Amino acid sequence: MQRERIDSSEIIRRLKLEPHPEGGFFRETYRASGNVVREDERETRSASTAIYFLLCDGAHSAWHRIRSDEVWHFYAGDPIDVHVLKANGTLVTHRLGNALDRADAVFQTVVEAGDWFAAECHDREGVSLVGCTVAPGFEFSEFELAVPGTLEARYPQHRELIQRLNPEV
Template sequence: MSTNAHSQNDLIRRFGLLPHPEGGYYRETYRATQTIHRQENANERRSASTAIYYMLCDGAHSAWHRLKSDEIWHFYAGEPLNVHVLDGQGKLTTHRLGNTLTHPDTVFQAVVLAGDWFAAECEDPESFAVVGCTVAPGFEFSEFEVADVGQLQVQYPAHRELIARLGPATGGE
């Protein structure tokens, strides 16, 4: 077993990470007891904020998806991670998360706005990255939408190749 694989397995065990439906591993670490009402549905109460640990390794990626809330990504450990974001006008922004002390062209935090499609991958598929994701209002799987890759490619034809490469790990894409 390589040192990298050993470290990854240790981190998965140490932090109690579970497989995430979009790829990688995660564990919720915080769910605010304070609640809010969403404008769209005043009868529905949401946690004001949630946070998770999230790890990508072994060549896994976070498939294209979107949320109804803003999400802040925080870099913790490993090697640089790219978070690709497609906004409603079709503009692609890639946030390079990493340790800015050792990789000056990276950032410690990046924001993905509610409704934007996004996916993430380690720059080096042989490496791993541990990040945190904070969502406000809080994350709920009922507001988690995985992209239909074909439809996303039609909507954003300039980015067809990237969209196809970071589609869901399973299915007929």
Template structure:
């Protein structure tokens, strides 16, 4: 069933992945030297682009969050991964990332627009997925906003169950 013979532990070691605060593992692989200025704050510059490896495994998920930049997800290895996006118009879109050559109902890439709420999970919690995430302008933790489950349920009542299921793993309450 796996699309390759690599174990998750081998991939974590091979690519030098570190635990991600939301679950899973990651490593930044690129941070552009070139900088850009945000329109809303001409005095604030950001690197033009960043890229990471990101692995979800062991039933972990990426909880609801949003960025001030667009993010492109790229599938590399493992089993299909769902990226759920709640847009500013109240619509839910689920991008099914996977090896589009062996899983024709998947795509290799998906885009999450700046400001949209999104979360990700492996389709099969017992599997793993290795993806890449490219952010432009580049990712900064200062522009990373974790979703409040209660507020998201109020904004998107039709998707309450999904919002709760993919909320933060540890509650701060």
């Protein structure tokens, strides 16, 4: 099924997206007014947060991790691959896309707290609009961008993918 490409500049303008430090564009759309406290600490966090996230123009979401579970939701455009490195060295790639049009795609996937992950459009020239919901809510203080070289040393079997999606230094 051939469909019309979405216009990334129009999406950025209409959704009021800003550049994200890991790559792509985003805007927080929700922050719960209720708070939670993790069992292992005393600091409160918003119970949940949500963002729009857009990848386009060959950009990728560089390797990073957070301390909360993150649910990814597909909205529009081309499929996006979310690569997850599990602690045991397993690499799992989730393809987010229109699951009604593509048998290899899902509408939602979860990245568990503490897992390293990165994302890219399946077609490097693609444009993909997704959403991410984080619980407990996202805080930049809990965002860790991978230091180039550290993931390759820990997961040498995935060196090529890790290097390709490394953060800009």
